[in-house]
Amino acid sequence: xxxxxxxxxxxxxxxxFEREMDIFELLKSFPAExxxxxxxxxxxxxxxxxxxxxxxxRKRRHPAHFISKLIDAESEAEETRVWLQFASRCGYLER
Numbered sequence: 732x733x734x735x736x737x738x739x740x741x742x743x744x745x746x747x748f749e750r751e752m753d754i755f756e757l758l759k760s761f762p763a764e765x766x767x768x769x770x771x772x773x774x775x776x777x778x779x780x781x782x783x784x785x786x787x788x789r790k791r792r793h794p795a796h797f798i799s800k801l802i803d804a805e806s807e808a809e810e811t812r813v814w815l816q817f818a819s820r821c822g823y824l825e826r
Contacts, residue, residue, distance in 0.1 A: 737788075738784055738785045738787075738788035738789075741784065741788070743784060744781060744784045744785070747780045747781050747784060747804070747808070748781050750777065750780075751777040751778055751780065751781060754773055754774070754777045754811070754815075755774065755777075757824065758770045758773060758774060760823070761818070761823050762823070765823070769814060769817060769818060769821075769823075772810075772814055773811060773814040773815070773818070776807045776810040776811045776814065777807070777811045779803070779804070779807040780804050780807045780808045780811065781804075783800050783801070783803040783804035783807060784800070784801070784804050786800045786803075787799075787800030787801050787803075787804065
């Protein structure tokens with residue numbers, strides 16, 4: 732088994748990064764009036780998933796800190812899901 736020496740090689744990071752880029756592209760089509768509310772919130776929380784994974788990677792020698800950052804990443808992913816649900820109900824996204 733190959734040793735992972737960077738958070739960028741973690742499958743969870745790669746998937747989170749790709750989904751964030753998908754969200755970034757989707758948000759380009761949202762109405763201008765959502766720019767400072769729904770769009771901004773979705774960009775911030777979806778990007779936070781990746782940044783929390785990266786921070787957790789750096790803190791992996793300290794189990795409590797590592798776990799805390801992974802929990803933060805999971806929380807941001809769930810927040811992203813909620814914003815996507817709002818966007819869908821507002822008619823900005825197709826299912």
